Amino acid sequence: MSLQLLFDAMALGGIYAVAALGIALIFGVMRLVNFAHGQFIACAVFALIVPSADALAVMGLGALPAPVLIPLILLIGAGLAVAAEALVFRPMRNASPVALMVSSFALGVALQNLLLVLYGGRPKAVSLWAELGHPVRIAGASVPLLQLIVVAAVVVVLAGLALMLRKTRLGLEMRAAAEDFTMARMLGVRSNRVISAAFALSGGLAAVVALVLVAQTGVADVRMGGQIMLVAFIATVVGGMGSLSGAVAAGLGIGAASALLQAGLPAEARPFRDAFLYGGVILVLLFRPQGLFAPVGAKPRV
Amino acid sequence: MTSQHTIRRRMAATTPVVLALLLLVFVLAALALGDRAIARMAAETLIRVTMVVGFWIFVGNSGVVSFGHAAFGCIGAYVSAWLTLKPEMKATLLPGLPEMIAAADWHVLPAAVAGGAVAALVALVTGAAILRLSGIAASIATFAFLAMVNTIWANWTSVTGGTSSVVGLDRYVNPWVALGWAVAAILVATLHAAAASGLALRATREDEVAAAASGIDRFRHRLLAYTLSAFFCGAGGALIGHFIGVINPDGFYLSLTFLMLAMLVIGGVGSLSGAVVGVLALSIAVEALVRMEKGVSIGAATFALPPGSQEIILAVAMILILIFRPSGLMAGREVMLPARWVAGRASTET
Numbered sequence: 001m002s003l004q005l006l007f008d009a010m011a012l013g014g015i016y017a018v019a020a021l022g023i024a025l026i027f028g029v030m031r032l033v034n035f036a037h038g039q040f041i042a043c044a045v046f047a048l049i050v051p052s053a054d055a056l057a058v059m060g061l062g063a064l065p066a067p068v069l070i071p072l073i074l075l076i077g078a079g080l081a082v083a084a085e086a087l088v089f090r091p092m093r094n095a096s097p098v099a100l101m102v103s104s105f106a107l108g109v110a111l112q113n114l115l116l117v118l119y120g121g122r123p124k125a126v127s128l129w130a131e132l133g134h135p136v137r138i139a140g141a142s143v144p145l146l147q148l149i150v151v152a153a154v155v156v157v158l159a160g161l162a163l164m165l166r167k168t169r170l171g172l173e174m175r176a177a178a179e180d181f182t183m184a185r186m187l188g189v190r191s192n193r194v195i196s197a198a199f200a201l202s203g204g205l206a207a208v209v210a211l212v213l214v215a216q217t218g219v220a221d222v223r224m225g226g227q228i229m230l231v232a233f234i235a236t237v238v239g240g241m242g243s244l245s246g247a248v249a250a251g252l253g254i255g256a257a258s259a260l261l262q263a264g265l266p267a268e269a270r271p272f273r274d275a276f277l278y279g280g281v282i283l284v285l286l287f288r289p290q291g292l293f294a295p296v297g298a299k300p301r302v
Numbered sequence: 303m304t305s306q307h308t309i310r311r312r313m314a315a316t317t318p319v320v321l322a323l324l325l326l327v328f329v330l331a332a333l334a335l336g337d338r339a340i341a342r343m344a345a346e347t348l349i350r351v352t353m354v355v356g357f358w359i360f361v362g363n364s365g366v367v368s369f370g371h372a373a374f375g376c377i378g379a380y381v382s383a384w385l386t387l388k389p390e391m392k393a394t395l396l397p398g399l400p401e402m403i404a405a406a407d408w409h410v411l412p413a414a415v416a417g418g419a420v421a422a423l424v425a426l427v428t429g430a431a432i433l434r435l436s437g438i439a440a441s442i443a444t445f446a447f448l449a450m451v452n453t454i455w456a457n458w459t460s461v462t463g464g465t466s467s468v469v470g471l472d473r474y475v476n477p478w479v480a481l482g483w484a485v486a487a488i489l490v491a492t493l494h495a496a497a498a499s500g501l502a503l504r505a506t507r508e509d510e511v512a513a514a515a516s517g518i519d520r521f522r523h524r525l526l527a528y529t530l531s532a533f534f535c536g537a538g539g540a541l542i543g544h545f546i547g548v549i550n551p552d553g554f555y556l557s558l559t560f561l562m563l564a565m566l567v568i569g570g571v572g573s574l575s576g577a578v579v580g581v582l583a584l585s586i587a588v589e590a591l592v593r594m595e596k597g598v599s600i601g602a603a604t605f606a607l608p609p610g611s612q613e614i615i616l617a618v619a620m621i622l623i624l625i626f627r628p629s630g631l632m633a634g635r636e637v638m639l640p641a642r643w644v645a646g647r648a649s650t651e652t
Binding site: 033088091092095097098099101102103105106107109110113114116117226227230233234236237241271272274275278279281282283285286289290291 | 450564617
């Protein structure tokens with residue numbers, strides 16, 4: 001039982017961490033709070049199925065074998081994010097963070113309604129990799145195989161990203177840009193390349209979240225990105241805006257807290273789990289308004 | 303001899319009058335067309351003016367974007383419904399209400415004021431936590447607040463009716479009632495913006511560090527504006543409830559947030575006139591788009607936009623405004639009477 005809870009917490013926390021990382025990456029390089037991230041996730045989900053308003057989804061791309069499907073969906077997510085940057089955020093490069101945030105909110109609304117027009121408003125049943133739902137027995141607990149794969153995938157993604165940020169030139173440039181964008185540009189970091197790369201990575205991460213969500217819930221819903229994006233936002237704020245490791249740690253923590261609340265709350269209070277969660281977050285921020293792992297550069301300098 | 307400063311002050315004082323007259327002309331024009339649908343659209347527009355002006359009191363003066371004000375509308379609407387619905391209806395629809403509220407049978411006006419007051423109280427308590435955060439983190443926290451209110455309202459079925467709607471609200475709101483509230487909101491917003499606290503708040507918007515160095519307590523002024531703005535959003539929510547007659551938690555969620563934000567941004571966050579003009583411009587545009595979604599006959603062919611395109615077009619318009627005219631239609635200016643009208647006779651000699 002407790003091992004099962006541990007896996008629940010790790011799988012949920014892992015998804016939140018990957019989503020939070022997608023938001024923190026973009027915030028880091030261009031101080032943009034990307035309210036369209038949830039819709040990137042939803043778009044990647046709906047890319048799997050053929051556009052129609054029927055309740056039962058017909059798999060389009062989703063029918064492809066996994067080794068082809070996964071890179072393809074990642075590319076679609078990355079492509080969408082890069083296109084959004086080129087069309088919407090590049091013309092606003094010098095705008096204030098508030099204006100950027102509002103325009104990303106508008107972009108999210110546009111994408112969501114585009115999905116509504118193409119696919120209709122009803123949630124659809126999607127069976128992606130249904131055979132992964134079988135439970136596996138580990139040390140007396142039965143854990144769905146999918147959950148193990150999710151945890152493993154999250155570890156691989158996080159490790160890969162950490163390696164990329166530490167060891168490659170692009171990663172170095174990204175970290176430099178996140179630290180001080182103007183200074184990095186003066187030292188020869190090409191801003192368009194770094195920002196496009198950050199958006200591509202962020203879109204790819206959104207696609208990872210999308211695949212995991214579909215495989216876990218078996219539902220494609222136009223609104224599915226919103227809730228997870230909200231948690232991811234909260235994770236980036238709690239982790240300290242702009243801190244990548246902070247976002248990951250806070251995402252894991254919120255996922256764990258959420259799984260624990262789900263298990264520990266009395267049945268009649270369970271529907272209010274999210275309200276408790278958000279209330280708890282506001283409490284944490286009362287004591288550490290700058291977040292738990294605020295980077296040094298986050299303080300405004302005079 | 304009237305000094306330049308006095309003239310400026312008098313001109314600024316004409317802004318609420320001009321705006322109120324603008325709204326009056328809008329109502330009269332809508333009623334003169336004699337169409338019931340247009341009269342309803344006018345009432346809805348004026349309710350939105352109440353809410354967006356309330357929204358502007360906080361966002362315009364502090365420069366902090368809030369995503370949580372639709373939640374205040376939700377609170378206001380439900381408080382007014384709780385207080386005005388007939389007790390026997392509440393006993394069946396909402397059995398979980400406390401004895402005192404279940405027995406209440408208030409008049410609609412005090413109920414709308416109570417709706418605003420409860421929203422303001424909630425804003426005072428939650429704002430005390432949220433507004434300690436810096437700008438962008440505070441915005442995200444208001445978003446969490448919106449989601450929190452929506453979760454509670456959608457699940458607390460015995461008190462809020464859950465996701466099934468609360469029906470049977472007295473539909474008393476006509477364009478004149480809405481006009482009254484809109485003008486009240488404009489007056490309060492003008493008074494607040496001209497008062498010391500509003501001025502101090504705008505100072506923190508322009509330069510946080512310099513304002514702090516001048517001894518301005520950012521948190522206190524933000525909290526005051528937040529509470530005040532929640533009052534009008536709550537009252538506006540109550541008006542929405544009594545305009546449609548049916549309320550539902552999802553009616554006060556992301557789409558309302560988006561609409562209010564779009565109106566404010568397109569009109570221009572920098573001025574009160576921008577808020578009012580944004581509401582008028584977008585309401586007329588939305589009305590036109592909704593009619594086009596229903597289908598417009600041009601000759602023999604019927605031309606209709608697919609449903610949902612209204613929001614896409616609005617969102618694209620909002621992005622284009624942000625790219626090409628970031629300060630909005632009004633660009634931070636106020637509408638006011640020209641200087642020579644208010645200067646008095648003496649200054650014309652200079």
